[in-house]
Amino acid sequence: MKFIDEAKIRVEAGKGGNGCMSFRREKYVPRGGPDGGDGGKGGDVWLEATEQKATLLDFRYRRIFRARRGTHGQGKNKHGKGGSDLVLPVPVGTVVKDVETGEVLADLDAPGTRWCAARGGRGGRGNARFATSTRQAPRFSEEGEEGQSRDIQLELKLLADVGLVGFPNAGKSTLIAAVSAARPKIADYPFTTLIPTLGVVQVDDSRLFIIADIPGLIEGAHEGAGLGIRFLRHIERTKVLVHLIDISTVPEDRPLEPLEKIEHELYSYSPALLQKPRVVVLSKIDLLGDQSAVERITTNFQGVGHPVMAVSALTGKGLQPLLRLLAELLQEHSRCSQPFPPPADSLGATS
Structure with missing residues (x-):
């Protein structure tokens, strides 16, 4: 197995799903109110220390890691599903640094230690969320927020006595x-x-x-x-x-x-x-x-x-x-x- 103890990667969290603009449509209900559901939250990107890894080889040839985006909201107040998180296993002893500043962001020095590298975007609100007593038929909804993205440097420090x-x-x-x-x-x-x-x-x-x-x-x-x-x-x-x-x-x-x-x-x-x-x-x-x-x-x-x-x-x-x-x-x-x-x-x- 090739020993790699340094890697520079980009992590991108998922974008939130868009909120839906929809109105209730049923027989004998000519003026149904707004029923647009919210979009789902985008997935996060996590780093997790594991004893199953001894090198950063997995990050040598693949440099960009993206979590899934949230799905869009639908009518009938159906909310979108949240995007699944992306968990990247790294060797125990991995230090995470910001590429631009060199600041140490995390030190994963114990098995099972986790750190969120990028947060997923919030899902947009459907038009049902904007209904008020004076605005009973809002004709707008929100787009989902972009997820966080950043460039990080991974450095492995061996754990030895x-x-x-x-x-x-x-x-x-x-x-x-x-x-x-x-x-x-x-x-x-x-x-x-x-x-x-x-x-x-x-x-x-x-x-x-x-x-x-x-x-x-x-x-x-x-x-x-x-x-x-x-x-x-x-x-x-x-x-x-x-x-x-x-x-x-x-x-x-x-x-x-x-x-x-x-x-x-x-x-x-x-x-x-x-x-x-x-x-x-x-x-x-x-x-x-x-x-x-x-x-x-x-x-x-x-x-x-x-x-x-x-x-x-x-x-x-x-x-x-x-x-x-x-x-x-x-x-x-x-x-x-x-x-x-x-x-x-x-x-x-x-x-």
């Missing part, structure tokens, strides 16, 4: 494949991951969480460089961030440089991202071989204000302690009504 961030080839795809049933594409060249990947991690019998892997970040990602900017919104909903750094690429003279660059990109995109608890994971420790080198590099990261773990997704070393730590952070997060404050020495906040 843990978000993996890092440079290309940091080992994010290998890690998510090692700890979950997800099977992303894995190769030794940059930007292997072109779409976000979700995986369910089972820590023990009572604890599991969802982890998300997004395409690798590069310097300038917050300004549109590389692929990361397009997918950074997918980690906005996560509760914990994991900074994955290839330990074999850590410079000896400036070991914290990779972490500083990652946090700078996150902070530049949205300072709120650095209000989340973070874990620094030094990956691919199997490439060094020398355990003393691993310990030396790990020590350099001890003062960054976040837990630091060294792991190998290939051999499995360090993975279980990492998963238990993440489960504990998530459990702590669920007990807090407010997000974790950023550490005082946050690297990203000073970049």
